[in-house]
Amino acid sequence: MLPLITVWAFVFYYAMLNEIYDSLDDGLENQKDILIGRLKTEPNIIEHRNVKKNNHVFTPINKKKHKHFKENFRDTLIYVQSEDELEAMRIYSSAIKHNNAYYKLDIITSMVEEDDLIESLITYLLGLYVILILSILILNNLLLKRLWKPFYHLIAQLQTFKIEDNTPITLPKSNIEEFKLLNTAVNTLLQKSTHSYSAQKQFIENAAHELQTPLAITINKLELFLENTPLNDKQLKDIGTALDNLGRLTRLNKSLLLLSKIENQQFVNVETIPFNTLTEKVIADFEDLANHKNMRLQIKASNDLNFKINQDLAVIMLTNLVKNALVHGKRNNTITITIQSHMWSIINYGTPHQLDQNLLFTRFKKTTTNTKSTGLGLSIAKAIATKYAIELNYDYNDAHIFKLTFPKK
Amino acid sequence: MKILIIEDEREMLNNMRETLEREKYIVEATTHFKEASLKIGVYSYDCILLDIGLPDGNGLELLKQLKAQGKNEGVIIVSAKDSLDDRLEGLNLGADDYLPKPFHMAELHARVKAVLRRRNFDGNKTIDIGNVSINPENRSITINQKDIVLNRKEYDILMYLITNKTRLVTKSALAEHVWGDYIDQADSFDFIYSQIKNLRKKLNHATINVEAVYGVGYKLDIE
Structure with a gap:
């Protein structure tokens, strides 16, 4: 901006100076015509010899000089008493003929002082510059902000948009063609993404449903086969292994179904659940498994923890966390569950190194080579926690810690 | 002891029939809603195994029909759709139990037996x-x-x-x-x-x- 204005100032300055010279010169020529006119009525002015007094002077010249005289304009400095300095003056010299005598006529006029001109030019340009900047700022802040409001409104919504939340985006109305275009494009994009997201969720649920019946038929056929056919030990064991793996498939399928049901918001009813008693109940279910692995489950409750949640989901969440601790925990160790008024945590000893927090809650990311786990238990716990704004975090401090932090009301 | 199986998957139905016949129950079966509705209207059973996802009708309608006719059959809903809503609606409509697929044959029999026992169709208390x-x-x-x-x-x-x-x-x-x-x-x-x-x-x-x-x-x- 500044260089532009500076260049502009130079151009403007010279253009103006040029214009001023032009106008001065015109004035001088005009004055010459007036003087020639005046000569007819006041012939004595031809005697004017003092330039300072009359602003013009007649100097007699010979005929030859008159013939070859070239009119010219020039600048000169003349001392001015009133201002006590040399002033720039413009002189117009021309030759005239009067009563058969030849004269050189010099007419002077005071000229614009260049330094004054430059000074005021700079002042005014600076003024212009400041005003320009101010108006740009004001325009930007008031007008443009208002103009771009629909845009920023849209951006703010897009930044917080989560496809799984299913909250629609309100597109701001605008008369501006470009924003209308943007709105339409965003709208189409969102609709397409939401549609394919729900189609994908629906697909998982439907696929899991459709798998149930063939699984059931296969499992039941094998069970009936076991009962109907006399088999030797090896055959029994093979069928048993097939059944075990079908069981795994069934559990996997059920877990997938559960996950999509949680995500499809199919658990609506909530009630206040006392987590202390719920934890005791869950632990009781796993007592035999714990005994089998020679592990001990203990609860350290310092406060009552009550939270509004769907009962089934609360059970599933705690069950998955306890199960995870038992399945991956080291034998002959103690699993400690700590309950505080807004916190529930479970600590177990297992593989002696930190697990990757990012992979831990991802579907089918197994951190161990345990072939019997579905790789979905922690994802399910996480999905339930997220649904109720509970934070589920993992930490490692010699032992593995899974911590639920409940939102305070 | 007479049992009716309403199930549209033929192999599923065969498995259930084989399991229950082995326990000396008299088993009748149908794969269609209309036929089931007819059978329920004409005959009476001790226990009905009801798949609610039938191709030509919703099994829950059969439950309503049973109730409207004042019948006292024990009903176990068998469903591939382990949904809470279906379970609640089924139980509210008077079903005795809800068994999501897949299930073990031993479990199916245990549930049937429990329903019969609860309804005292089984005679002896001990x-x-x-x-x-x-x-x-x-x-x-x-x-x-x-x-x-x-x-x-x-x-x-x-x-x-x-x-x-x-x-x-x-x-x-x-x-x-x-x-x-x-x-x-x-x-x-x-x-x-x-x-x-x-x-x-x-x-x-x-x-x-x-x-x-x-x-x-x-x-x-x-x-």
């Missing part, structure tokens, strides 16, 4: 097998008229094996029945062994006992 006598109402057991004390899990295991005395019960069927659905992701079902071991000790003087079938499960051993 179950006598060998020198063991069980009263399901107060969950008490005697061996040679002498009371023995079983914990909840031991009792459930024994009852499940007695109910399915003619069949081989797989470890997972037993675990899911006794320990509940949530145990299902445990890394192995070996943990049920300790309860079985205790149960065997307590059945020392009984003419029945628990026999392990290598690698598969357990069955009731009757002398």
